[in-house]
Amino acid sequence: MGKQATRVTVNGKSHARVVDARLTLADFLRHELGLTGTHLGCEHGVCGACTVLLDGRSTRSCLMFAVQANGCEVTTVEGLTPDGGLSVLQQAFVDNHGLQCGFCTPGMLITLTELLRDNAEPSEQEVREALNGNLCRCTGYAGIVAAALDAARQLRAGTGG
């Protein structure tokens, strides 16, 4: 029951698979493509760890099926990372103690990538609002917010990375 062909471009590479219709995009990324950078916390849309960019927009990959992503472009945390180093945002997380256990980090990075793309100079309030759908149980968010503001400054100044 319910097998379906889907073709999804992930981090620039096209993947065609026949999958169960009920396979979530998150499980497709992790189990079919081996891209385990996308983390699954709650699997019902609350924690935000599984957030990916779907056609450039932050999306919970646990709340859609891989067949729905047919023809779409997906960017995961692996796709945010330049060869041989860290992105400006990723380095800012390191510098500002923006992560501790690291479980929420992929979702945080994806959400903030979308924010900084659309808003080069976010206020602290705007950063916090953007992050209201991403739970972190370690940091208390202060380091994450500082990392986002730091990355935004560096990207505006063109001094990062």
Place this chain on the structure above:
Amino acid sequence: MPVLTLPLVEIALLAEPKLACFDGRVRDAAHSSFYNYFGTLSLAARDTISPGKMKPAPFDYHAPRKLEEAAELLASLPNAKILAGGQSLVPMMNFRYVIVDHLVDLGGIEDLRGIDVAEGRLRIGAMMRQRDLELSPEIARHCPLMAEALRHVGHRQTRNRGTIGGSLAHADPAAELPAICAAYDAVVHAASVRGIRAVPFRKFSAGFMATALSPDEMIAAIDLPLWRANAGHGFHEFARRQGDFALAGAAALLDVDAAGIVKRAALALFGVAEGPLRLAAAEAALTGQVLDFTAIRNAAAAARLIEPISDIHASGDYRRHLAQVLSTRALIDAARRAGVDV
């Protein structure tokens, strides 16, 4: 046995009694009330659940490109359900609170998208994403009340997928968009193989997580009759964390003439009843009156008469208090935006 080693279905069984609340309903912090409606678990699990893979029960997926095709599928397929944005349905499927044989995805139907302003009404396609509406210049110009409410709907990631039609069909009592439709006396266009029928929102909203839609019907579009351009709007809700379902909220529209007399008022509450609640007594108290703080305070006092539900998140008494405070704030904002300094 430690909970973590139990199959998901048994975890859901264990968890379910904890979620029961005082009036026999069930609520959850994250997804509000869907457990109430689907509180009796359908445990007809048709297969074993392999850890880490495939939480939902199996189904056949259909992706029609035309509205007519979708209507045919809904009319002919047994146990079929519509997939709009999926931000409420897929969690329920992941928990197997909902088990379907067929899922009809409306995401590929171009006719269900778009915003159109004509003949004194704003028409919104059912599959318009909440985030697109939030950022839409047409919505900002013609329906700023909705634009303001949308910022409170879920999170950016869920608004990127969630649709207006999905929110209305899901009919969560704490949801913002049904309250906006109630305030505007919206008209819902419901499509099926029998054609499209127009349903006034007061008839569309049919109690707790229930609508006037038949099982084979889908929302095609929503019409919002426009108010005068200089009418004012106000929107306030209270949630413990930003992005959570509100404990209570209020949406207000006020049309005031040059002499400061209220020509027309609408006040819709949400989170306090089985569906959005128009506070007719408050509207009547304002209409024809000189708009000032006393008039607003007296009108909002009508919220003292409502009997909100009690659950694990808030008592009915607290919700009633919130309804009055939030009504006052929403009406004050609406008055100021209508040019009256209250």
